[in-house]
Amino acid sequence: MLESLSPDNFPRIIIIFLFQEILPGFIQVEAVLNDLSLHPIVRHENSLALDPAQEVRETCELALSRIEELKNTSPSKSSPFLSVDPAAPASCSSVQELREVLLNEGNSMYERYAALFALRNLGGEEAISAIIESLGANSALLRHEVIPRLYFQLPLVLMDDSWQVDQMLLAALYFPFSSGHKNWVLCIAWSPDGKHLVSGSKAGELQCWDPQTGKPSGNPLIGHNKWITGISWEPVHLNAPCRRFVSASKDGDARIWDASLRKCVMCLTGHTLAITCVKWGGDGVIYTGSQDCTIKMWETSQGKLIRELKGHGHWVNSLALSTEYVLRTGAYDHTCKQYSSPEEMKKVALERYKKTKGNGPERLVSGSDYFTMFLWEPSVSKHPKTRMTGHQQLVNHVYFSPDGQWIASASFDKSVKLWNGITGKFVSAFRGHVGPVYQISWSADSRSLLSGRKDSTLKIWDIRTQKLKQDLPGHADEVFAVDWSPDGEKVASGGRDRVLKLWMG
Numbered sequence: 001m002l003e004s005l006s007p008d009n010f011p012r013i014i015i016i017f018l019f020q021e022i023l024p025g026f027i028q029v030e031a032v033l034n035d036l037s038l039h040p041i042v043r044h045e046n047s048l049a050l051d052p053a054q055e056v057r058e059t060c061e062l063a064l065s066r067i068e069e070l071k072n073t074s075p076s077k078s079s080p081f082l083s084v085d086p087a088a089p090a091s092c093s094s095v096q097e098l099r100e101v102l103l104n105e106g107n108s109m110y111e112r113y114a115a116l117f118a119l120r121n122l123g124g125e126e127a128i129s130a131i132i133e134s135l136g137a138n139s140a141l142l143r144h145e146v147i148p149r150l151y152f153q154l155p156l157v158l159m160d161d162s163w164q165v166d167q168m169l170l171a172a173l174y175f176p177f178s179s180g181h182k183n184w185v186l187c188i189a190w191s192p193d194g195k196h197l198v199s200g201s202k203a204g205e206l207q208c209w210d211p212q213t214g215k216p217s218g219n220p221l222i223g224h225n226k227w228i229t230g231i232s233w234e235p236v237h238l239n240a241p242c243r244r245f246v247s248a249s250k251d252g253d254a255r256i257w258d259a260s261l262r263k264c265v266m267c268l269t270g271h272t273l274a275i276t277c278v279k280w281g282g283d284g285v286i287y288t289g290s291q292d293c294t295i296k297m298w299e300t301s302q303g304k305l306i307r308e309l310k311g312h313g314h315w316v317n318s319l320a321l322s323t324e325y326v327l328r329t330g331a332y333d334h335t336c337k338q339y340s341s342p343e344e345m346k347k348v349a350l351e352r353y354k355k356t357k358g359n360g361p362e363r364l365v366s367g368s369d370y371f372t373m374f375l376w377e378p379s380v381s382k383h384p385k386t387r388m389t390g391h392q393q394l395v396n397h398v399y400f401s402p403d404g405q406w407i408a409s410a411s412f413d414k415s416v417k418l419w420n421g422i423t424g425k426f427v428s429a430f431r432g433h434v435g436p437v438y439q440i441s442w443s444a445d446s447r448s449l450l451s452g453r454k455d456s457t458l459k460i461w462d463i464r465t466q467k468l469k470q471d472l473p474g475h476a477d478e479v480f481a482v483d484w485s486p487d488g489e490k491v492a493s494g495g496r497d498r499v500l501k502l503w504m505g
Contacts, residue, residue: 058109058141062086065110087113089121098122099130105138112142132502136474181207181220189231191242192330193345196259198245200228206247208259221257223264226250230278234300236330237353238284240346244300246286248278254288256300266303270296277319282327282353282362283379289316295366297378311384314370318398322363322421325402325442326352334444356404363421365407367395373409375424386424390417397439401446406463408449410437416451416461428466432459441484441491450491452479458493458503472503 066086073088087110092098101107101115116134119127134146183203190197197209204227205220230248244265248254252274256266273291280286285306286298295309295316321327331339331348339345364376365388373388373395393412400407400421407419416430416437433451441450448469449461458472458479477496484491491503 058139061108062110062113065108069110085113085117087117089117090114092118093122095119095122095124095126095130098127099133102130102134103137109139109142112137112139113145116142116145133504136501136503181205183227186228187231189233189245191233191245191259192236192328192332192349193240193242193342194332195241196233196245198231198247198259200231200247202227204228204249204251206231206257208262218262221262221264223255223267224249224251224253226274229274229276232278232280232286234280235282235284235327235349235353237282237346237349240342240349246278246280248275248288250274252290254278254286254298256286256303266300268296268298268303268305270305276315276317279319279321279324279364280327281321281364282323282357285378287319287321287364287378289319289366291315293368295319295364295376295378307378307382309364309366309374309376309378309382309384311374311387312366312368312370312372314368316366316368317394317396318367320365320398320400320407322365322400322404323353323356324400325444326356356402358404360422363400363404365398365400365424367398367409369394371395371411371413373398373407373419373424375407375419388419388424388426390426390429391415393436396437399440399442401442401449401463402444403446406442406446408440408442410440410451412436416440416449418449418463418466430459430461430466430468432468435478438478438480439482441482443484448484450482450484452482452493458482458491460491474501 069088090098090101098115098119102112102119104112116131119131131146135143137143181199181201181203183201185199185201188197188199195211197211198206199209200206204224205222206228207220208217209215210217224247227250228247229250232246233242234244236242243258243260244256245259246254246256252269252271254268254275255264256268257263258265268286268288271288271290271292271294275288275290277289278286284300286300288296288298290296293310293312293314293316297306297309298304299306326349331345331352333352339348361377361379364378365373366376367373371389371391371393374384375386375388376384391409391411391413395409395411397410398407405421407421407424409417409419411417414431414433414435414437416433418427418430419425420427430449430451437451439452442448443450447463449463451459451461456473456475456477456479459468460470460472461467462469472491475493479493480496481494482491489504493501493503
């Protein structure tokens with residue numbers, strides 16, 4: 001019987017059911033695994049019988065439901081995506097009704113699968129948003145099925161001409177399915193005008209992507225000989241449309257690239273150890289922080305070293321600029337206004353930058369392995385304006401609020417601290433995490449702060465009351481990365497559980 005089973009004449013989910021519910025008394029699964037004469041899919045699905053996990057049980061329930069359905073109905077027409085689906089798409093055409101079925105934890109897995117495939121077939125932004133919401137489902141089996149459905153639909157959304165932060169999240173979900181990198185993707189950065197996306201890998205390669213298709217734009221950019229630690233784009237108010245970006249690497253060099261020419265136009269050398277972070281400032285200066293305990297400032301016409309900022313006694317882990325929010329978003333705000341020309345975009349971006357910067361100089365904050373932070377006014381002096389102490393372990397991440405009035409810091413001492421963004425004076429400590437805090441992110445209105453930590457939860461803090469506002473549980477392991485969309489409506493998080501979660505409202 002086993003020899004007759006194949007993906008062409010027997011649904012693979014039924015094979016799992018047979019091995020778990022019927023055949024264990026008659027056959028040893030180990031023997032099947034070792035029988036190389038059997039079809040590889042048969043041996044693969046048979047191996048799942050060794051695992052009594054919830055996901056396997058749910059798979060068997062799907063198989064039984066599908067069998068019962070096929071007894072009473074004729075097979076549905078083939079999928080428009082040429083995929084073999086474990087459940088027939090629901091006949092309902094209402095996105096809202098399908099969303100409710102998909103997200104209802106009380107519904108059977110088959111009902112939720114049917115709603116998922118119906119949403120996939122319907123397509124459109126509302127359907128995709130509903131599918132993305134199901135990434136927060138309790139069932140790992142359902143979450144596992146969601147990503148391929150997004151794979152089919154996200155390129156259609158990315159074809160939209162409007163640039164929104166939603167595309168950052170959508171790209172993060174879609175690009176893992178695109179070929180281009182041969183090693184871990186460590187960092188990714190959109191250009192402020194939304195026209196380019198660049199990612200850096202553990203292999204030291206940089207890959208440019210076409211946001212319209214989700215495909216690589218040519219071959220990887222080669223130059224670094226160790227992994228990429230950071231990417232930052234030239235602000236759009238200095239050059240529109242965006243073309244240049246800077247990359248930093250474990251090899252101790254920073255390189256300026258031209259995305260249009262697809263080549264390195266400048267190499268910034270001088271650090272004696274790995275560069276850990278890089279920022280392209282609004283005044284046109286590039287800042288690099290390094291394990292050699294220094295921060296270097298570079299001009300970008302010839303790549304010359306302007307100034308060296310010293311003071312840290314150990315590695316510089318993180319850098320942040322007081323104008324970083326407007327440098328990241330350029331001319332775009334929550335209204336998502338579109339611009340008729342690069343010149344118009346450049347003008348609006350410059351106005352936003354000047355408003356955020358105010359009459360004072362651009363400020364820089366740095367955090368180190370030695371529990372210490374420094375506030376700098378680098379265009380004014382090579383000496384720190386303020387030394388900021390209080391953390392009991394290494395400072396992992398520092399970040400200015402969008403309005404530049406606050407600084408937040410995350411540390412391995414399980415705390416998040418709030419500082420005055422102008423003077424560097426300590427304001428408050430947010431405690432509640434029971435493990436190291438890895439990353440933080442601000443809401444667009446600077447009123448709330450998001451933190452991700454080792455203990456698998458996210459927390460939202462209210463800056464006015466300086467108290468915990470909301471807990472966001474759901475990850476199964478450490479939360480490494482968090483980001484708050486510029487429109488203020490969404491939070492994205494990713495972690496060791498290999499799941500990207502989107503939190504709405």
